[in-house]
Amino acid sequence: MSRAVSVASLSKSYGRLKALDNISFEVDEREIFGFLGPNGAGKTTAIKIMLGLTRPDKGHVEIFGIDVQSKPDRARENIGYVSQNLSLSNEITGYENLLISAKLYGVPSSIRKSRITEIMDLLGIQDRANDLVKKYSGGMMRRLEIGAALVHRPRLLILDEPTIGLDPQVRLVVRELLRRLVDEFGITIFLTTHDMGEADELCEKIAIINSGKIGVVDTPTNLKRSVGGDSIQFETKAPEKALSILTGKFGDTKPIAKNNTISMIVNSAETALPLLINTLTRAGVIVDAIHSHRPTLDDVFLKYAGSRLTDVEREGDYSHVKQVRRTFRRMR
Ligand SMILES: Nc1ncnc2c1ncn2[C@@H]1O[C@H](COP(=O)(O)OP(=O)(O)OP(=O)(O)O)[C@@H](O)[C@H]1O
Ligand SMILES: [Mg+2]
Structure with missing residues (x-):
């Protein structure tokens, strides 16, 4: 098995705040790896550094053996990124959204059309390709957002809070899609979540992160067993x-x-x-x-982070994401 992501001794401070404090972890190819942590844990900061969008103060990152700091463009060719906030344009069609994404990811014009058809088929929304996105259901929108990060056939998909603000049945649809991407296409997935059930069900490996520090990295089963x-x-x-x-x-x-x-x-x-x-x-x-x-993952979190995830979680902080999604759906 080869290594998809290798993060070594990464630190990043904003003024006096240590957003990341000497974190290290490795993601094997074809696994779903989850960062489980509350608001402000440092999850998005880590992603931005993995994407070469933020410079760390210390440490380095390799994506399939490519050093992100010295070769950010080459590293990014291998990565699809789904951000924490809504990234679709709702006044244009699903097809047009994918076309913009294909251009941004540098897919050659001669194969853009076939690539978009391929993605639409994969997402099961081919018959809605020419509908405006604002007419899509929440589940279709989220699938389209994920599809938009796949147009250049990346080997690694990075998703920042992929199910935040979604209804339970839509969460399920997203989880099924992510599982299929790994099983059928051999994609490696790195995701962040504050949802313990999601981390437990979906991830082969979990890093518990709190206040910029990783407490432990292991499989959900080993973690629960380790609470002992x-x-x-x-x-x-x-x-x-x-x-x-x-x-x-x-x-x-x-x-x-x-x-x-x-x-x-x-x-x-x-x-x-x-x-x-x-x-x-x-x-x-x-x-x-x-x-x-x-023991549940919440108990694991208590053991390694010294608090309950549910206690440090401030659900209200996500209200803006939920609001955007709700407004988006109301506009249908
Ligand atoms: N550009 C920035 N300037 C100053 N502080 C920042 C900046 N980006 C992040 N921070 C701070 O760094 C810490 C980690 O932020 P980060 O966004 O990585 O957390 P997170 O785990 O993604 O949280 P959330 O679950 O809310 O998305 C927070 O305290 C945040 O306020
Ligand atoms: Mg974040």
Whole structure:
């Protein structure tokens, strides 16, 4: 298996802010690799450096063995890029959008038409080629955006938050398309997401990224296994007191509190639960509700990033993307 992406010791600061702090990872050919992290983690910054659009302060990137800093054009010939924001023109047809993209990606004029037909067939929207994009459904638009990044037959597709702001059924359509691109065409995919379910289902490998640092890189199964125990959550009206009593007593991860909910990882829920309730009750802390489950990626995130992804996530920050997409659909 050869290497599609090789990122070594990359750092990038904006003033005092370390957007990326010495990150390294490798993506093998024909795999779906996901960057899982909250707002401001550094995901888009990493992509811009991989595309040769932003210069890192330190470190380097190779795309199929081509150094991005010294040969950005040659590296980019191999990459299709789907940005975080909407990139289609809705007042022209799907065909015309792909034509613009083919020109931008430097597809020779003699093969542009056949290449666009090929993409339309792949996306299953050939009968809508000459309709204005504003008449497309959300799923068709998103497929077209992905198709627009494939016109030059790249070996690597980079997608920044490919399913953000989409309805659940459209998310599914996008995931199926990405899986097909790998299975049928041998494309390598690098994507960013803040959606744990998506990372878990779609990615062969995941890097957990938070505040510019990669906590760990591994397969979803290994990551969940590495949490090595059970996850416990309980409700109490005295979270601070509960935290001080429990810290250091169960497992090696620190319990964390969000409002009145305490989350923690223990070696075995079966043995820890009675002990935990006993310890808290003796200290006068009343436990209102308690439950345990096998580790999820959220627990993995807690272990390697020191917080829950759902806590650091600020859904509101995506409202502009959702708004654009909604407006886009209303204009049909
Ligand atoms: N051009 C810039 N100038 C100053 N600060 C920047 C710039 N680009 C990014 N940042 C900052 O760097 C940090 C990382 O930003 P980045 O866009 O890479 O995060 P992200 O993981 O893509 O977040 P999101 O999920 O919101 O898209 C953020 O704190 C951001 O404000
Ligand atoms: Mg981003």
